[in-house]
Amino acid sequence: MQQPATAARILEIAVPTPLRRTFDYLPGPHVPANGWHAGMRVKISFGHRDAVGIVVATKSESALPAGKLKAIKDVIDQAPLPADWLALCRFTARYYQHSLGDTLFQALPVLLRQGRALEARTRERWSLTAKGHATTADALGRAYKQAELLEMLRLHRRGMVSSAITAQGFTRAQLDALGAKGLIEGTVEQAIAPAREHSDILAEPSLTLNREQTDALATLHTGLGTFFPTLLHGVTGSGKTEVYLQLIDAVLRRQQQALVLIPEIGLTPQTLARFERRFSVPIVTLHSGMNDAERLDAWEAARAGRARIIIGTRSAIFTPMAAPGVIIVDEEHDDSFKQQDGLRYHARDLALFRAQTHDVPVVLGSATPSLTTLNHARQGRYHHIHLRQRAGESAQAALELLDVRARPLEGGLCPQALEAISAQLEQKRQVLIFINRRGYAPTLSCHQCGWLAECPRCDARLTLHRHPPQLICHHCDYHTRLPDACPSCASADLRPLGSGTERAEDALVSAFPETPVIRVDRDSTRRKDALAQTFEKIHKGEPCLLVGTQMLAKGHHFPHITLVVVVNADGGLYSADFRALETSAQLLTQVAGRAGRAEHPGRVLIQTHHPDDQNLLCLVQEGYDTLADNLLEERRQAQLPPFRHMVLLRGESAHLDLLTTVLETVSQELRAWLGEHARPVDCLGPVPAPMERRQGRYHMHLMLMSAHRAPLHDAAAWLANALEHRPEARRFKWSLDVDPVGL
Numbered sequence: 001m002q003q004p005a006t007a008a009r010i011l012e013i014a015v016p017t018p019l020r021r022t023f024d025y026l027p028g029p030h031v032p033a034n035g036w037h038a039g040m041r042v043k044i045s046f047g048h049r050d051a052v053g054i055v056v057a058t059k060s061e062s063a064l065p066a067g068k069l070k071a072i073k074d075v076i077d078q079a080p081l082p083a084d085w086l087a088l089c090r091f092t093a094r095y096y097q098h099s100l101g102d103t104l105f106q107a108l109p110v111l112l113r114q115g116r117a118l119e120a121r122t123r124e125r126w127s128l129t130a131k132g133h134a135t136t137a138d139a140l141g142r143a144y145k146q147a148e149l150l151e152m153l154r155l156h157r158r159g160m161v162s163s164a165i166t167a168q169g170f171t172r173a174q175l176d177a178l179g180a181k182g183l184i185e186g187t188v189e190q191a192i193a194p195a196r197e198h199s200d201i202l203a204e205p206s207l208t209l210n211r212e213q214t215d216a217l218a219t220l221h222t223g224l225g226t227f228f229p230t231l232l233h234g235v236t237g238s239g240k241t242e243v244y245l246q247l248i249d250a251v252l253r254r255q256q257q258a259l260v261l262i263p264e265i266g267l268t269p270q271t272l273a274r275f276e277r278r279f280s281v282p283i284v285t286l287h288s289g290m291n292d293a294e295r296l297d298a299w300e301a302a303r304a305g306r307a308r309i310i311i312g313t314r315s316a317i318f319t320p321m322a323a324p325g326v327i328i329v330d331e332e333h334d335d336s337f338k339q340q341d342g343l344r345y346h347a348r349d350l351a352l353f354r355a356q357t358h359d360v361p362v363v364l365g366s367a368t369p370s371l372t373t374l375n376h377a378r379q380g381r382y383h384h385i386h387l388r389q390r391a392g393e394s395a396q397a398a399l400e401l402l403d404v405r406a407r408p409l410e411g412g413l414c415p416q417a418l419e420a421i422s423a424q425l426e427q428k429r430q431v432l433i434f435i436n437r438r439g440y441a442p443t444l445s446c447h448q449c450g451w452l453a454e455c456p457r458c459d460a461r462l463t464l465h466r467h468p469p470q471l472i473c474h475h476c477d478y479h480t481r482l483p484d485a486c487p488s489c490a491s492a493d494l495r496p497l498g499s500g501t502e503r504a505e506d507a508l509v510s511a512f513p514e515t516p517v518i519r520v521d522r523d524s525t526r527r528k529d530a531l532a533q534t535f536e537k538i539h540k541g542e543p544c545l546l547v548g549t550q551m552l553a554k555g556h557h558f559p560h561i562t563l564v565v566v567v568n569a570d571g572g573l574y575s576a577d578f579r580a581l582e583t584s585a586q587l588l589t590q591v592a593g594r595a596g597r598a599e600h601p602g603r604v605l606i607q608t609h610h611p612d613d614q615n616l617l618c619l620v621q622e623g624y625d626t627l628a629d630n631l632l633e634e635r636r637q638a639q640l641p642p643f644r645h646m647v648l649l650r651g652e653s654a655h656l657d658l659l660t661t662v663l664e665t666v667s668q669e670l671r672a673w674l675g676e677h678a679r680p681v682d683c684l685g686p687v688p689a690p691m692e693r694r695q696g697r698y699h700m701h702l703m704l705m706s707a708h709r710a711p712l713h714d715a716a717a718w719l720a721n722a723l724e725h726r727p728e729a730r731r732f733k734w735s736l737d738v739d740p741v742g743l
């Protein structure tokens with residue numbers, strides 16, 4: 001594909017555009033020292049602007065005559081971006097039917113997209129000299145700030161970096177003044193430095209593993225150095241993380257790096273602290289709270305091999321590594337691994353591709369594995385390791401259904417639930433109330449005529465919020481103030497319908513005025529550190545009531561909670577989305593897993609209007625694994641994923657007629673093409689999306705399904721090509737979603 005051509009005649013360049021094609025340029029007078037290679041960034045003029053492009057191949061001929069080709073403006077990289085990184089991006093673009101240029105640029109840190117040189121940034125570290133140690137602050141006379149700075153540095157034995165010093169209000173001039181007096185000195189180091197040579201890998205001893213963990217680790221050890229896909233299937237608290245830590249230890253001893261992917265919500269300071277406590281090697285994290293310079297530092301350190309452990313959310317799957325040794329995907333069933341716009345990749349699936357190309361093990365950990373992963377394991381394509389016992393102090397709570405039909409509800413809670421809560425509080429314990437709806441009530445209604453507050457831009461109800469009072473659309477963020485009277489019949493009798501977290505909070509505060517009520521949802525935790533502070537309070541163990549959404553369901557264990565009440569389990573039971581049951585069974589199991597410890601295993605009460613529902617009964621009586629097997633069997637019979645693969649074409653337009661006409665035409669053409677070429681692919685639709693109107697635009701789907709990947713991807717590629725070349729296509733937005741998660 002790429003010749004080592006020093007004298008490349010033509011450069012094939014990927015540019016960040018949605019167009020599924022590359023562009024040819026001439027090298028002009030530029031000759032990189034080691035010749036042209038795929039993966040080098042260049043400056044070009046593209047259309048009427050300057051852009052950064054990435055050379056993806058060199059070749060001797062172009063479809064365009066040489067006279068029509070422009071020359072590049074400059075070379076950015078003398079050394080290309082890593083070849084395996086480029087291969088990962090190529091695979092991603094092809095698999096997800098996305099533009100290669102856009103894929104490459106999304107996979108790069110922002111500063112590299114903008115053309116920043118790929119060099120490790122350096123920084124200055126300041127510390128006292130021998131003379132500085134021997135000098136007291138009074139020797140500096142009236143240079144009070146310098147004296148203060150000297151004292152601050154005296155407290156930091158390893159010195160401080162300039163940015164940390166200036167953040168304390170000191171200036172460069174003060175540093176230079178002390179430097180000139182020979183009291184302090186600055187040394188230049190890389191932003192993320194390698195571990196010092198003699199330092200050990202472990203900063204604290206590992207735990208002694210129990211029997212199941214020992215077996216799990218032994219199996220995983222046999223897979224080191226090979227592609228070894230494993231489902232680590234263990235209940236919450238069974239010690240999966242401890243197994244990851246000890247596997248990483250083995251990887252580090254092989255001089256290799258570990259990549260750990262964690263769901264958005266799981267990347268908490270507690271998780272990081274656990275890795276940092278254990279290892280003394282450099283660890284970098286990649287998450288949304290970082291600025292561009294920090295991201296580039298982490299990326300560079302991983303690429304160069306200085307960072308030994310890389311922990312991050314979804315997009316960290318694109319971090320290059322000098323010596324990959326293992327990829328771990330924690331909570332592999334979590335939907336946050338799937339990007340839901342633009343490049344719609346699934347980080348877990350890319351982790352499998354990457355592990356395969358690097359020949360390293362990939363561990364998918366979960367208490368509630370996705371049906372996709374479970375199916376691979378059941379079919380023998382993945383190793384399947386079980387951890388059935390809880391490892392630490394905790395014990396699994398039992399699940400019970402509470403029939404709430406015709407029962408009075410206070411803030412969503414039935415009298416039996418309130419009694420159970422009261423009993424726990426008398427014992428000075430903590431209770432978690434899980435309600436998967438933020439705001440005060442799911443909507444506002446008119447008691448006279450039945451009017452419901454609806455979003456003017458979406459096919460959805462507006463949620464009533466109390467603090468401050470307003471109606472908000474949770475789909476498009478439309479805000480409006482509360483009406484004084486019903487817009488339809490002018491009655492003033494407007495009432496909240498149903499309960500959200502705010503209403504449950506109000507009900508609990510009035511039922512249990514003595515007990516602190518802590519609400520955890522997106523509204524209560526907008527401040528960055530608010531969630532961490534809240535959790536710290538809860539970990540102290542004082543009696544309290546914790547009300548919240550799924551932010552509470554993941555990552556955290558609350559040992560003092562002895563009762564969990566799930567306000568409504570019915571959301572996923574009768575949904576249009578075939579995955580809804582799987583997702584809600586995972587969520588319920590995860591919430592239940594938050595509670596209890598050995599002496600008080602605790603109870604989980606699940607309120608429902610459908611106490612006879614077979615699936616709900618199965619979950620409560622037999623647990624997630626049995627339900628998952630039943631659901632897999634249903635999927636097999638219905639020939640739904642994972643037994644057939646799916647690609648969704650999502651179309652969106654302000655004009656419903658245009659959208660319907662175009663999608664109907666292309667679907668007919670596609671069916672004809674599929675028939676002609678004997679491709680075993682079903683094409684369903686176009687059908688309106690479950691929420692047809694959203695933000696004032698119409699959404700329709702075309703669904704492709706096949707038992708075989710190759711013809712399915714051919715069909716998707718055919719569709720993309722057909723749509724790209726259609727003049728009307730400019731007037732509506734479309735995207736292909738390969739292996740969609742959620743409709």
Ligand code: ADP
Nearest residue numbers: 207208209210236237238239240241242391392
């Ligand atoms: P998971 O990741 O499966 O939820 P963790 O690894 O977080 O489980 O373990 C749950 C708790 O049990 C943690 O507090 C952990 O320190 C403790 N733990 C794990 N393994 C052991 C072990 N072998 N011995 C003692 N405690 C353990």
Ligand code: ZN
Nearest residue numbers: 446449486489
């Ligand atoms: Zn009315």
Ligand code: ZN
Nearest residue numbers: 455458473476
């Ligand atoms: Zn809306």
